[in-house]
Amino acid sequence: MLCRTYDGAVTDENHPTEETLGLRELKKRQSRIAMHRAALEIVNEHGLAGVTVEAIAHRAGVSTRTFFNHWATKESAIIGVLGANGDEIAGRLRQKIQETGPLGALRTVLREFAASAPVDPELRELKKQVMAKEPRLHSYSTGNLRSVQTEMVVVLAEALEGEDAHERAMLAVQLGFAVTRTAFAASMARGLDLGTAFDDVLAHYDEGDPVF
Amino acid sequence: MLCRTYDGAVTDENHPTEETLGLRELKKRQSRIAMHRAALEIVNEHGLAGVTVEAIAHRAGVSTRTFFNHWATKESAIIGVLGANGDEIAGRLRQKIQETGPLGALRTVLREFAASAPVDPELRELKKQVMAKEPRLHSYSTGNLRSVQTEMVVVLAEALEGEDAHERAMLAVQLGFAVTRTAFAASMARGLDLGTAFDDVLAHYDEGDPVF
DNA sequence: ACAGAAACTGCACTCAGTGAAATAGTGCAT
DNA sequence: ATGCACTATTTCACTGAGTGCAGTTTCTGT
Structure with a gap:
């Protein structure tokens, strides 16, 4: 799936x-x-x-x-993002959590999501041009997925234990999407595919970049 | 200011x-x-x-x-967020960077922004009720600040050195807003004021919560 | 071929948001 | 106090996003 x-x-x-x-x-x-x-x-x-x-x-x-x-x-x-994708992603997260536990699941799913970006080279190039011309669009890229985010928080929260599970889940999802958004921007700016851009940004994140 | x-x-x-x-x-x-x-x-x-x-x-x-x-x-x-606030925040970030360097500046400014939330207790309570009833509103809370985000990225990027300054700046801003969004949700859920909620979430973030 | 399902279309509608010009209210000068 | 300049407010007309509904076309399984 x-x-x-x-x-x-x-x-x-x-x-x-x-x-x-x-x-x-x-x-x-x-x-x-x-x-x-x-x-x-x-x-x-x-x-x-x-x-x-x-x-x-x-x-x-x-x-x-x-x-x-x-x-x-x-x-x-x-x-070019369908609303229907959202349900798929949340479902995939639930499945992955059952398989491997909650810890790496979020990363895996977001990475998969990133890698599933369109591959038609002509569309890719066109999209890149458009993104460069209209920076405002960057924020739309993952902004449509509000409902997905909240659903992912719910899915993740019920897999975590502790009183503040919901809060930790929310932070995790927010951080995950922060990385994804950045990866999206980077892939558009540098012409990379989203998958490797995601790995790139994630590496920065794991270094604990002291800027934030 | x-x-x-x-x-x-x-x-x-x-x-x-x-x-x-x-x-x-x-x-x-x-x-x-x-x-x-x-x-x-x-x-x-x-x-x-x-x-x-x-x-x-x-x-x-x-x-x-x-x-x-x-x-x-x-x-x-x-x-209840004015667009005009956005320019103030970006300006404040620039100022803070000049004062203390780029490293802690983003945190400080976002923390200040969080703490400047309205204090009218009646409005606070009303807002809390509304937020509980309509979760969709959470995403709007910092979603309006798209232009601010990109401006902050620019300000921060020119203070960083290195080739990938822009990318690191963007990641930092995205992470910062991820924390802020989470803090906002937490403050609404638990009735805390935004400032302490921000510190709370930030502590979680600094622990390097392995969920993401 | 045919019946049922699913997609497409036209129409009428509500509502968000904008531009322009007229009007009313404020601040400041003398 | 009164007139003048400035600014907020209002009215009006408009564009465009998005939805609900009813009718038609197009596909699918048998």
Whole structure:
């Protein structure tokens, strides 16, 4: 599980090929890629303020209503992160905790999440350009995942013991996302893939960088 | 500087009293408190989904347009954080770096920011209730400060040396805000004031809690 | 081929947020 | 006190995000 991203990138051995997927699911994904790409292109051309849902939908060849059937907000389409991913991540965290205990689980899951970023080189380059042009987007990148964060805190808290389990869980999740956000920015700035950027930043974090 | 919050709480010795402030500035603040209180009350009564800017403005006795002259978004009025605070914080960080170097500066400034939370006990209690009822609001609490975060990164990065200064600065700021967010949640959950909650969470952080 | 499910669409609607121009209220000068 | 300059507030009109609903199209399993 947790294998596919919106553009069909696969991080597990269970490849759901186009045949096994069915035409319906296939079109759904093509539609999503089209919208995501359209969103990135329009931001690239007209800036973040110059993009409207109507324009995105039109370029992607769907109605604006359909747009909102796929993406919760305009920003999520630009970033390319589906809300549904959230549930997967929280579920994956629960599973990993059962397997190996709560200690390394959060790292593993966030690392997996980072590594599952889209691999289409053209989209990657486009996204990088857009991110460089519109720094405001960085904060959206993991900002959409509010509900995931709280869910992860709950999952993690029930695996910890002690009175202040919830507080420690929350701190852990917040720190984890802090690292992830930084990794995201670094990967965009330096053209790295998210996975190695994550390892990079995590190394800094483990050094106990005295800046904070 | 960095002395006043929206409700007149003061964290420095230069008290601007009501006389020295002038009628204009005084009314402005009363208006802001009225809007903030109205926002909290309505969320408390009708839930987060049942609050509209029109309702807030009406209860506070102002027009909706005036509402947006004071608050950048609906959420910022509920949380009670002014956008203007952001510039103050970044400026304060720059000042503190010049005084004591980049190392402890970030902590100090965030701690000061945390301690400058509103002190009106009635509003505090109301806010606590609202936060307990609507957990979604937690993420808004420091989420509005996107522009501040990026500005702080810039300020901090130019004080650090080395090639990866920007990346280290970003990690530091992200970690700092992770702690601040957690402290905010803890203070709301346990009824502590933000300052001591911040120290509490920071202690956990310094222990190198192995959860993350 | 056909029935049921799922996705797409058009329409009407609410509400957040902005710009501009008119108006009212404050502060300061004489 | 009164007029002048400045600033906040208001009114109005508007754009655009997001949602609910009902009807149509497109796919899937049999």
